Amino acid sequence: MSNLKYALDKLRTDFYLDGVSGRYGSGKPVPPPSYVLWDCTRRCNLNCVHCGASKETYSAELTTAQIKGIVDEIAALKIAMFAVTGGEPLLREDLLDVLAHARQRGMKTGIATNGFLLDRPMAKRIAEARVHSVQVSLDGTEPTHNEIRQNRRSYTAAMQAIELLGEIRIPVLAVATTVTGRNLPELDSLRELLLRLGIKLWKLTAVMPIGRAQSAEMSLDRERLVSLFEFVRKNNGRGIHIHLGENLTYLGKWERKLRSGPVICPAGFTACCIGVDGNVRGCPEQPDTADNREGSLLERSFTDIWQHGFGRYRGREMLSADPNCSTCEWKSDCFGGCWVMRSGNRHCIRSALA
Ligand code: SF4
Numbered sequence: 001m002s003n004l005k006y007a008l009d010k011l012r013t014d015f016y017l018d019g020v021s022g023r024y025g026s027g028k029p030v031p032p033p034s035y036v037l038w039d040c041t042r043r044c045n046l047n048c049v050h051c052g053a054s055k056e057t058y059s060a061e062l063t064t065a066q067i068k069g070i071v072d073e074i075a076a077l078k079i080a081m082f083a084v085t086g087g088e089p090l091l092r093e094d095l096l097d098v099l100a101h102a103r104q105r106g107m108k109t110g111i112a113t114n115g116f117l118l119d120r121p122m123a124k125r126i127a128e129a130r131v132h133s134v135q136v137s138l139d140g141t142e143p144t145h146n147e148i149r150q151n152r153r154s155y156t157a158a159m160q161a162i163e164l165l166g167e168i169r170i171p172v173l174a175v176a177t178t179v180t181g182r183n184l185p186e187l188d189s190l191r192e193l194l195l196r197l198g199i200k201l202w203k204l205t206a207v208m209p210i211g212r213a214q215s216a217e218m219s220l221d222r223e224r225l226v227s228l229f230e231f232v233r234k235n236n237g238r239g240i241h242i243h244l245g246e247n248l249t250y251l252g253k254w255e256r257k258l259r260s261g262p263v264i265c266p267a268g269f270t271a272c273c274i275g276v277d278g279n280v281r282g283c284p285e286q287p288d289t290a291d292n293r294e295g296s297l298l299e300r301s302f303t304d305i306w307q308h309g310f311g312r313y314r315g316r317e318m319l320s321a322d323p324n325c326s327t328c329e330w331k332s333d334c335f336g337g338c339w340v341m342r343s344g345n346r347h348c349i350r351s352a353l354a
């Protein structure tokens with residue numbers, strides 16, 4: 001990794017973050033986000049052990065007309081990317097209609113899926129909607145994946161999805177793996193499989209301390225984190241780009257060995273998430289609860305919510321409210337870590353690696 005590139009990226013990132021934080025509460029507008037995620041449904045056809053999509057109840061999902069109206073507004077702000085997550089997005093029958101609409105309005109589109117419903121007709125519809133990127137979840141070898149996903153056909157379905165997406169030549173095809181204590185020993189086998197499948201981008205995200213993933217078997221303690229970092233150091237760029245997710249923020253002495261540029265929590269700075277019923281929050285991994293909501297798109301415009309909300313992110317609340325963070329030597333790189341990891345007290349890599 002080039003130290004110069006990293007240093008320049010860090011300067012650019014700090015300039016941007018300071019600009020947004022400085023404008024917060026000043027009455028000056030902040031730039032629109034670079035991407036918006038739509039948590040389009042909490043319905044799911046699987047019941048994964050590490051799932052963060054808690055079963056909040058909603059009186060209704062946004063209708064097709066409502067989400068298309070929202071898409072029109074955010075497209076007019078020149079937001080580059082509109083991506084969907086869930087639940088399982090492909091369960092929404094209007095999904096590709098909405099994504100085609102976003103594409104027509106000039107945005108790139110993306111889908112994160114478990115692949116279960118991605119058969120040949122669905123692949124054709126994805127191609128017709130000109131979806132830019134699809135990320136398929138794969139959490140280990142066949143027995144492990146099926147065990148984690150609690151469905152004995154889920155691995156075969158994910159593999160079929162990957163092959164079909166390769167056939168339609170989706171511009172960006174990524175595989176996403178949630179790394180747990182359970183699948184960590186399988187990363188080498190998984191890498192070999194992905195190389196055989198021709199996958200160029202592999203997103204590794206540390207398991208979040210939410211839902212059913214809080215057991216000792218699943219979580220990443222110090223030893224497991226180091227083992228994960230060693231794996232990425234050894235294999236990144238060897239036939240496949242490995243992206244280590246931003247919920248592990250600053251990595252200390254590992255940072256420049258594993259990343260070519262700084263990684264920040266994008267919530268409220270470069271991204272936000274539209275929830276199932278139109279409430280906006282920082283990130284899809286956060287529970288869609290009142291304390292995480294910035295406002296409802298059924299009552300206010302996206303611009304109004306983006307310009308006047310997100311105070312705790314832009315005001316760096318994690319640094320000011322946590323004495324460990326406010327005095328930490330890493331604070332200008334880490335900014336207090338990931339909000340969701342913090343909910344389970346797994347946000348601090350520094351103390352984990354001490
Ligand atoms: S103490 Fe806070 S700022 Fe420092 S590394 Fe831990 S989470 Fe990050």
Ligand code: SF4
Nearest residue numbers: 246247265283338339
């Ligand atoms: S809160 Fe955590 S998971 Fe969400 S965007 Fe920030 S770093 Fe990522």
